[in-house]
Every structure is written in C-alpha cells, then in structure tokens.
Amino acid sequence: MFFHAVLLWILLVALTVFLPITSSYAQVALPSESYDLNFSKGLAEFSHDRYESAEPYFRKALEAKPGDPEATFYLGQTLTRTKQYEEAEAVFRTLLAAEPSSGRGHLGLGIVLYNRERYREALDSLAHAEKALPNEPLVYYYQGLSHYRLAEYQRTPPRLLRAMTLGPDLAPSAHYYSGLAYFERGVLDEARTEFEAVRTLDPQSDRGRVAGIYLEQIARGGPRKRNIWDLALSISPQWDDNVVVLPRGASPPGGATGISRRSDYRTVLFLRGEIRAFEQGPLLAGANYSLYQSFHQRLSGFDVESHTPVAFVQATTGPVQTRLQYVFDYIKVGRAPYLIAHAFAPLITVTETPALFTQIHLRYQDKDYQHGRFKSNSFRDGHNWLAGATQYWLSDGKTAHVRAGYTYDKEITGGPKNVSKATQASPADWASQGHRFLVGTLLPPIHHIWVDLGFDYYLQRYDNANSFSPSGDVVRTDKIYTFSVTASRQITDRFSLALQYLRTQADSNIATFAYDRNIYAAVLTGQF
Amino acid sequence: MRITTPYKLGLLGFVTALAIGVPVGAQIAKKNVIGLFTAVAGKVMVTHVGQPAATPTKLHADVYFKDAIETQAGARAKALFQDDSILTVGEKSRVEISEHVYNPANNQRSTVLKLVQGKARVLVGKFFAGAGSKFDVHTDTAVAAARGTYFVVWLEAPAGTTGVANIGTSGTVGFTSGGQTVEVGPRTFSFALPGAPPSLPVTITPTGPAGVNEAIAGTEVDDMPKEESSAEVAKQSGEGLGLEEGQPGSLIPPSPVTPPGVISGSGRGAASGSPAGSTIPGSPPSDDDD
Numbered sequence: 001m002f003f004h005a006v007l008l009w010i011l012l013v014a015l016t017v018f019l020p021i022t023s024s025y026a027q028v029a030l031p032s033e034s035y036d037l038n039f040s041k042g043l044a045e046f047s048h049d050r051y052e053s054a055e056p057y058f059r060k061a062l063e064a065k066p067g068d069p070e071a072t073f074y075l076g077q078t079l080t081r082t083k084q085y086e087e088a089e090a091v092f093r094t095l096l097a098a099e100p101s102s103g104r105g106h107l108g109l110g111i112v113l114y115n116r117e118r119y120r121e122a123l124d125s126l127a128h129a130e131k132a133l134p135n136e137p138l139v140y141y142y143q144g145l146s147h148y149r150l151a152e153y154q155r156t157p158p159r160l161l162r163a164m165t166l167g168p169d170l171a172p173s174a175h176y177y178s179g180l181a182y183f184e185r186g187v188l189d190e191a192r193t194e195f196e197a198v199r200t201l202d203p204q205s206d207r208g209r210v211a212g213i214y215l216e217q218i219a220r221g222g223p224r225k226r227n228i229w230d231l232a233l234s235i236s237p238q239w240d241d242n243v244v245v246l247p248r249g250a251s252p253p254g255g256a257t258g259i260s261r262r263s264d265y266r267t268v269l270f271l272r273g274e275i276r277a278f279e280q281g282p283l284l285a286g287a288n289y290s291l292y293q294s295f296h297q298r299l300s301g302f303d304v305e306s307h308t309p310v311a312f313v314q315a316t317t318g319p320v321q322t323r324l325q326y327v328f329d330y331i332k333v334g335r336a337p338y339l340i341a342h343a344f345a346p347l348i349t350v351t352e353t354p355a356l357f358t359q360i361h362l363r364y365q366d367k368d369y370q371h372g373r374f375k376s377n378s379f380r381d382g383h384n385w386l387a388g389a390t391q392y393w394l395s396d397g398k399t400a401h402v403r404a405g406y407t408y409d410k411e412i413t414g415g416p417k418n419v420s421k422a423t424q425a426s427p428a429d430w431a432s433q434g435h436r437f438l439v440g441t442l443l444p445p446i447h448h449i450w451v452d453l454g455f456d457y458y459l460q461r462y463d464n465a466n467s468f469s470p471s472g473d474v475v476r477t478d479k480i481y482t483f484s485v486t487a488s489r490q491i492t493d494r495f496s497l498a499l500q501y502l503r504t505q506a507d508s509n510i511a512t513f514a515y516d517r518n519i520y521a522a523v524l525t526g527q528f
Numbered sequence: 529m530r531i532t533t534p535y536k537l538g539l540l541g542f543v544t545a546l547a548i549g550v551p552v553g554a555q556i557a558k559k560n561v562i563g564l565f566t567a568v569a570g571k572v573m574v575t576h577v578g579q580p581a582a583t584p585t586k587l588h589a590d591v592y593f594k595d596a597i598e599t600q601a602g603a604r605a606k607a608l609f610q611d612d613s614i615l616t617v618g619e620k621s622r623v624e625i626s627e628h629v630y631n632p633a634n635n636q637r638s639t640v641l642k643l644v645q646g647k648a649r650v651l652v653g654k655f656f657a658g659a660g661s662k663f664d665v666h667t668d669t670a671v672a673a674a675r676g677t678y679f680v681v682w683l684e685a686p687a688g689t690t691g692v693a694n695i696g697t698s699g700t701v702g703f704t705s706g707g708q709t710v711e712v713g714p715r716t717f718s719f720a721l722p723g724a725p726p727s728l729p730v731t732i733t734p735t736g737p738a739g740v741n742e743a744i745a746g747t748e749v750d751d752m753p754k755e756e757s758s759a760e761v762a763k764q765s766g767e768g769l770g771l772e773e774g775q776p777g778s779l780i781p782p783s784p785v786t787p788p789g790v791i792s793g794s795g796r797g798a799a800s801g802s803p804a805g806s807t808i809p810g811s812p813p814s815d816d817d818d
Contacts, residue, residue: 173767
C-alpha cells in the first residue's frame with residue numbers, strides 16, 4: 001500500500017514537472033456543460049428536421065455561451081426553416097457583427113432577405129457570400145432566384161447554371177427557373193431546352209408537369225405574350241322576362257319606371273380595353289376602360305350606356321397582391337344621364353396556400369344621381385362604403401374551385417331621418433345597410449366546357465320609413481335571392497361562347513320594389 | 529434438381545420464420561435503442577449485442593443497449609442518450625455500455641459504462657432521484673460515479689492508471705479505487721494506480737499534467753449536422769417561388785373562359801384577363817344590372 005502511494009506521488013510529480021504541455025486544450029477554457037448539452041440536443045433535433053424543438057436548445061446554448069458562432073448560425077438556420085424570417089435576419093446580423101467575413105452568415109442572411117422579398121439586399125449579402133464561399137452552389141442559386149424576382153431575366157440563367165454546375169442536385173429547379181426566365185424574355189429555344197431538361201430530370205414532379213405545360217405553349221408558337229394592352233369585345237343576345245333598371249347594383253327606382261314587369265329581347269355590347277403602362281417585377285400600374293351598352297327591342301327607355309374608366313396600381317408582396325383602383329362611372333339610362341360615380345376600391349388577394357386564397361374587397365363610392373328619365377333621382381345622392389371578403393378553395397390542378405363570401409355595405413344619403421311621407425320622396429328613402437352572402441363553385445371542365453354555379457343572398461335593410469309605402473311609415477327591407485349558372489367554352493384561341501341563366505327573386509315588404517326575373521343569354525366574346 | 533416435399537416444407541417454414549422473425553427482431557432492436565451518434569469522426573466501430581463482429585457506424589446511427597464502441601487512431605465519436613447524457617469517446621478507445629436503465633416515469637436512470645481502453649467524456653445532463661439511479665464509468669480497477677456533472681475518464685498505459693477530471697461547473701464525481709473514494713469536485717482531477725486509492729483532487733490548470741489536458745482535449749468533438757444536399761437546404765430554407773403555371777408572377781390560377789356577366793351593368797365580367805389574373809373566374813353574381 002505504501003509502495004503504491006509513493007509510486008503515485010512520484011507519478012504526479014513527474015507529470016507536473018517533467019512532461020511538456022503540448023495540449024491544445026492548454027489554450028482554451030474548460031467547456032460549459034449547459035452549452036454542450038443544449039447544442040448537442042439542438043443539433044440532433046435540427047438534423048431530424050424538428051426545427052421547432054431545436055430552437056429552444058440553441059437559445060439555451062447561447063445563454064450558456066453568448067455570441068457563440070455555431071449556436072448563432074444554427075439558430076439562424078432554424079428560424080429560417082420555421083419561416084421566422086425577421087428574427088432570423090437579426091440572428092444572422094448578430095453573427096456577421098461578430099464575424100464580418102463569415103460566408104455562411106452572409107449566405108444565411110441572403111436567403112432570409114430573399115424570403116423577405118428584399119431581393120436587392122439579398123443580392124448584396126450573397127455577393128459577400130460569394131467572395132467567402134466561391135464554390136457554394138446555394139449562393140448562385142439564390143442569386144439566380146433573386147434576379148428572377150427582380151425581373152432581371154437576362155441575369156438569371158447564368159447564376160443558375162453555375163449553381164447546378166457546383167451542385168448537380170439543384171439541376172431540376174435551376175433548369176426550371178432558367179426556363180421561366182428565358183420564357184419571359186421570349187427566348188423560346190433556350191426555354192425549351194431548359195424545360196426539356198426538367199422533364200428529363202424530374203418527370204414525375206409537379207415541376208416536371210408544369211414544364212410540360214410550358215413546352216406545349218412553346219410548341220403552339222410561343223407564350224401568350226403579355227402585351228402591355230389587351231382588349232375584349234362581347235356581344236350578347238338576351239331574353240329578360242322582367243326588365244329592371246339596375247346599373248351599378250343600386251336598387252331600381254321605385255315604380256314602373258324602374259321595374260318594367262314586362263319581358264323583352266335585348267342585345268348587349270361590351271368592350272373593355274386595358275393598358276399596363278408600367279410593369280416592373282412585382283409592381284404594375286395601368287388603366288382600363290369599359291363600355292357596356294344594351295339595346296332593348298321594345299323597352300328602349302331601359303337601355304343602359306355605361307362608361308367606366310379605371311386607373312390602378314398593383315403590388316405583389318409574397319402571398320399578398322394589393323390592387324388600388326380608382327373607378328369612375330358615367331351611366332345613362334334611356335339615353336338620359338342617370339349616375340356619375342367615383343369610387344376608390346382596393347382589392348387585396350392573399351394566397352394562403354397554393355389551394356387556398358382570400359380576396360378582400362373594400363370600396364368607398366361617391367354617387368351623384370342625375371335627374372333624367374327618373375323623377376327625384378338625385379334624392380339618392382350619397383356615399384357607399386363596402387367591405388367584404390371571399391374565400392376560394394381550389395382543386396388540385398386549379399381547374400375548379402368553391403367559393404364563399406360576405407360583404408357589408410352602407411349607403412349614406414343626405415337629409416334627416418324618418419322624414420319621408422307617403423308619396424313625398426326624400427333622400428331618407430335610400431339610406432340603407434346591406435349584407436350579402438355568396439357561395440359558388442366552378443366545376444372541373446367536361447369536354448372543355450366550364451360550368452359555374454352561384455348563389456347570392458342580399459339582405460338590404462333601409463334606415464327609414466319609406467315614402468313608397470302606402471302609409472309612408474313602413475321601413476323597407478329587401479331580401480334578394482340570385483341564382484346563376486354559366487357554361488362556357490373556348491372556341492378558338494381568341495373567341496369563346498357562353499350560355500348563361502340568371503334568376504332573381506327580390507322580396508320586399510314594399511310591394512313596388514318586389515319582383516321576379518329570369519334572364520337567358522348567349523355571349524360571344526373575343527379577346528385580343 | 530428435383531425438390532422434394534419435405535424440402536419444400538422446410539423452405540416454406542424457413543421463409544415464414546424469416547418473415548415473422550425479421551420484423552419482430554427489428555422491433556426488439558428498436559426497443560433497445562438508447563441514443564444516437566451526434567458526431568462520428570474517423571473510423572468508429574460498433575459491436576451490437578448478438579453480432580459476431582464490429583461494424584463501422586455513421587452519423588445519426590442508433591446506439592443500442594450493450595453496444596461496444598471502439599475508435600481507431602484519429603477517430604472520435606459522440607453519442608447523445610435518451611436520458612440527456614452525452615458520451616464522447618476519444619481516439620484509440622473502447623467503451624462498453626454494460627448497463628442502461630432509463631425510466632423517466634419513475635425518475636430513474638442507471639447507466640454503467642466500461643472504459644476498456646483510451647479515454648471517454650461523459651456529460652450527465654439530468655439528475656435522477658429515483659431509487660438505484662446512478663451513472664458510473666468503470667475501468668478494470670476504478671469506478672467514477674457521476675453526481676450530475678461533466679467529466680473525463682482515461683486510462684494511462686502501461687501502468688493502467690485511471691484518471692478522472694471533473695470539467696463541469698457543478699456536481700462531483702465519486703472516484704473509487706483501492707477501496708477508497710474521493711470526491712472530485714468541479715474543475716479538479718485525480719489519478720489512481722491500479723489497486724491504490726485515488727490521489728487528492730488537484731485543480732485543472734493549463735500548466736497541469738499533460739495527461740489531464742490531453743484527455744480533455746482528446747475527448748473534444750464537435751457535433752455534426754446531418755449531410756444535406758443543396759436542393760434539400762433550398763427546399764427547407766424557402767425558395768419563395770411557386771410553380772408558376774401559365775403566367776409567371778401570377779398568384780391566381782389561369783382562368784377559364786369568363787364571359788361578361790349577363791347582369792353586368794358596366795366593366796365587370798369579361799375582364800377575366802385582367803393583369804396578373806387579379807380577377808378570378810366565375811366571380812360572384814355581379815351587383816350590376818339593367
């Protein structure tokens with residue numbers, strides 16, 4: 001025992017005094033068990049694609065070792081993969097503040113900025129990454145995508161080519177986006193080559209399927225070029241069993257002047273032209289003009305002539321497309337001025353998933369009714385506020401959808417409340433609030449025929465006693481049910497034919513506003 | 529060759545047994561998984577119980593109860609166990625998992641590792657208060673019993689001296705040799721010759737014995753993420769571009785033919801070809817009429 005103790009003592013002295021200190025550990029601090037444990041667990045979760053679980057471990061690792069570049073980097077990666085881009089950006093910027101030349105930091109930041117749709121900044125960051133990581137395919141891949149997003153189509157394919165050269169597994173998507181860039185430029189031979197490569201490399205995927213669609217378009221002589229203008233013309237013979245004046249959706253004027261309770265044939269001409277004067281990446285601005293003209297066979301006093309110029313600006317930010325529109329209406333009924341209206345009508349489209357999107361409708365409209373064919377029409381002058389949303393569910397392949405929506409609108413007219421008296425019309429007759437519920441579906445095409453079914457319920461509660469009621473003290477309520485069915489088919493590249501049926505049943509507690517109506521129509525449309 | 533009936537029956541029985549036995553065996557094996565390798569550098573061999581020979585292991589491979597992990601020159605491995613403990617095996621080392629009971633419901637964990645050769649680092653991440661809970665590393669002549677800490681155990685040739693260094697910031701390691709136990713506190717180390725009691729713990733310093741620092745440095749292994757292809761990274765990190773069918777940049781799918789609404793009073797309906805497809809097909813019945 002004594003011998004062992006002496007031997008151990010000698011050993012320790014020898015180790016301490018004589019052995020050179022060669023360990024690299026001599027230069028470093030002892031490890032932190034909290035950091036090591038949490039980083040290991042975080043990375044294990046990360047490696048199994050369990051990013052939500054990984055995040056708290058990386059955060060704890062950073063608490064144990066603040067500023068640690070490994071934990072910072074993987075936290076940034078984790079946040080990127082869970083689409084927490086704002087936080088991810090902050091984390092990568094922290095990493096780069098500590099290590100300004102970190103290639104992976106710049107790449108991570110570039111990817112985050114790309115996902116935040118700050119493409120120009122993404123390209124700046126990726127340029128730094130390129131200097132540090134010249135052989136990293138993802139640097140060139142995200143450069144290519146950023147150029148594509150910026151509509152810099154000429155600069156897209158070279159970056160993607162480099163990406164797939166360095167990272168062959170990126171080839172299917174790199175070919176695909178190169179194809180899109182060539183397609184956008186109208187360089188169809190190259191686009192064809194790229195899409196064919198996608199079809200060869202990835203035939204079973206959605207990407208391969210869409211590449212096939214582009215190839216078909218190219219084979220048909222090229223893409224439907226997105227001109228800066230387009231024009232649509234329609235002619236429509238219609239039979240209406242109860243002709244009603246309803247331009248721009250307002251309730252018809254009371255009495256036989258607005259609701260004929262007579263049937264008639266009419267021909268409708270429709271023209272719409274649009275010019276997109278500015279289009280750069282996600283931004284679009286332009287104007288359009290629509291003309292609607294109906295000619296009744298007998299009831300010419302019900303002919304409508306409507307002119308609607310519109311100016312719009314549209315921006316797309318990720319899944320959100322916002323369109324701001326100014327709409328002017330000048331409408332004549334029976335050749336006489338009927339309505340002049342100005343509206344500001346934003347339309348916001350949010351794509352939640354590839355199969356789900358929402359349209360949010362907003363509108364403020366100023367209405368100036370004209371005395372013309374209708375006596376006291378200007379009592380209806382006022383403002384209309386509208387807000388609503390429609391949800392769409394798209395089928396696989398997006399050939400069909402189901403929709404449901406709701407809108408609320410409030411019509412504000414001048415004049416004090418409850419002043420209407422029997423036979424003495426006033427602005428108070430027309431102030432109202434409306435609730436519209438709609439459902440509908442577009443069915444998958446059968447033999448290239450598209451069928452759309454729609455049902456719409458509009459509950460319109462007026463604010464005041466109505467002068468059209470026999471005693472002048474009934475507050476008007478309308479319940480309007482509308483059912484429509486449309487079958488349409490493309491006849492040629494430019495012309496289509498549709499058959500439509502529409503039934504309206506307007507129930508009102510004031511008989512003069514109640515009516516039923518059926519319309520049968522054929523519509524020939526040309527698009528240019 | 530003519531196949532006889534008994535032979536056929538035998539073959540059928542064998543195939544049936546194989547069909548039943550393989551999944552059951554796989555299930556049993558899966559049940560014995562106690563962790564996974566989070567780092568594998570160089571050639572690391574693992575012998576699973578019931579296997580005749582060691583096979584090379586790889587990153588994120590499972591660790592099974594009774595595995596023996598052996599590293600070759602320049603190799604290192606790190607394993608994360610389900611009980612939140614981490615084992616790192618230095619080069620030219622062999623560690624056997626002799627015992628592993630993990631029962632979180634009863635707050636119990638009992639693990640015994642045997643260091644046969646080389647050096648190993650253990651991080652005992654969780655404290656278990658259940659009866660019989662322990663985390664021990666045995667060598668032929670000594671036992672290091674962790675009491676919630678982070679420590680390194682190594683064997684020094686040729687005398688077979690066992691070293692223990694507590695590199696944690698809290699907790700102790702009960703170091704037993706020659707019938708005596710010393711508590712090795714945070715940031716200290718101790719040695720024990722075979723059959724002799726451990727030395728009194730001494731603070732770890734950069735100028736301390738090279739063997740201590742080499743054992744610590746030699747069990748330092750960075751965790752490794754899984755290998756991902758560029759395409760996988762891009763897919764996970766977000767490409768932001770959908771399959772832009774028919775009309776690049778469009779949010780809305782291509783429209784079928786949409787005629788002007790029968791009841792259109794103005795400007796609606798036929799405009800399905802409006803910019804970037806912002807008008808969807810089959811718009812709800814218009815509020816316009818005549």
